[in-house]
Amino acid sequence: MTVSTPPVENLDDDLRSLVDGVLEGDQLSLSRLISRIENDAPGYRDAVKVLHEHTTGTRTIGITGQPGAGKSTLVDKLVDALRERGLTVGVIAVDPSSPYSGGSVLGDRVRQTSRNEDPDVFFRSMSARGHVGGLAAATFDVVHAMDAYGKDVILVETVGAGQNEVEIVRAADTVCVVALPGAGDDVQANKAGILEIADVFAVNKADYDGAKRTAQELQQMIRIGRDLERSDAGDPADDPDTWVPSVELTVATTGDGIADLVEAFDDHYAFLRESGELEETRSRRFEQEVRTHLQNELEDLGDAMVAAHRDLFADDVDPYTASEELVDPFRRAVEGHLEDG
């Protein structure tokens, strides 16, 4: 299957001027274009398609962890550290924003907006009033927009709340999971999951009791996980082509440990490039994006089918049987398509 990107002519004047502005490095254009993306404005997809031709594959770092772990303060300090190196930075703070997701994110947003004084830091928070799949799609789009705008590094901060947020942060080149001292005992059952997504751990609020123990526990979990993988692969020796997640102690409020954390990010990025895994990561991200867009479209098509068959619901039928009836045309279409092609 080969496809081609539609011509730029599809863009209306408003979007065209915003796209031009973004490519020229105009911050207001970037801000406005992101609003078009967030609001599902007509034609925004065509704008993203055009921007995509100008992306360079900017380095992205995902920061995640449970509420209260100090992610926002940590991100602030990371921005400072990256700015000191002369890098321009984009920050996307993703708020899953269920109707009752609590309020701390709002405060963060206000605080970080004060960054707007530095023209080389662009901060944007994204929330989903509607559905979360849309939020993932919008976040990917904003990464492309910031990339085309010319940012050197993009930080994507999410609250670790649901599967979709995991998919968002997983799409980053490097994933940093922010943990808290003493969290070790409680999240025992979740650690396997954490190990899967984390490239780097930051045990934040490391001035609190138990930080070192938590770091040791995480390191132990990493070691056990690695040993299991090695014995599965029948490989007794250390494999230089495997990344071993590092664990850093940080105190975001004072900035302690931030330099080491940035260094850990650099080590991971160097590993990705040298091992050839960067290409794999990017290809996985592309696939995740396509998947997200496709699922959003299918959700709409599914809803159209449900709406057209409300009569089903009057019958004394169970929900599984009803849904099987509705999925049938889709299933036949896929089967036909896969046979043809």
Added chain:
Amino acid sequence: MTVSTPPVENLDDDLRSLVDGVLEGDQLSLSRLISRIENDAPGYRDAVKVLHEHTTGTRTIGITGQPGAGKSTLVDKLVDALRERGLTVGVIAVDPSSPYSGGSVLGDRVRQTSRNEDPDVFFRSMSARGHVGGLAAATFDVVHAMDAYGKDVILVETVGAGQNEVEIVRAADTVCVVALPGAGDDVQANKAGILEIADVFAVNKADYDGAKRTAQELQQMIRIGRDLERSDAGDPADDPDTWVPSVELTVATTGDGIADLVEAFDDHYAFLRESGELEETRSRRFEQEVRTHLQNELEDLGDAMVAAHRDLFADDVDPYTASEELVDPFRRAVEGHLEDG
């Protein structure tokens, strides 16, 4: 479109004996059947279809709110109050369980398992290691199983984390949002969303400062929301056919206010029955279930399409263009189907 439920003969011996056990009121069978549902065991859908024929439409109450609001303790006390009336109770505690969702749920689970001494309370926690859509489907299935088992009331407790959890709790007859004193200022922006889903508010930890003020703020928000709706509808008078969410102050740890909260649930349920809205609520729930099952099936079909077209990703194409290619067969199938009638 008319469809019929497939015959019971589809069930294998294992599932048939579990279904028989559930219908005879055997708790171990219920527990095992729920495990089959959770683990996506082969044939579990047929078991749910058969159970569906034996459901009576048990009253369900959804309890939701942000982490730390004291939902689990509140649910414990609600169970006590319902048991005192001689009602049998099922509790489903839904844990969105992202890889790093923190640990408090685990502790709750252990605590509430001690309830197993009372044979007329059945507690089950559900978590999604996989994807959240599957969790919603499984929760609906477990509601049907507890209904067919013969529970008088089913409480569904969720952490208000994402859109899918909202869909789960929304499917209940009565939705109770648990808020905390002082949350008022922070969640201002989210209140519109809260108002949409809450039938009853519980301001929990009402022994803390600011509880009364938070209750007043919520009541004011409810009044404003109602006035807006009335003026939209051009209806100047109070409409007895509209439910006005009530706000109760509770201290779950001591049990203060629990009796009033249960009474508020009863008032809402009486309203639903007398106004005819119960039927609408049930029909909405059925539609939501069908939608959830359909979306899960479509997700699998979408993934099959992505997997069959990995070659797309090698091309220099943007993710939107790629997903549009993949959605095309689905779109044509729906269009053809809707035209055919």
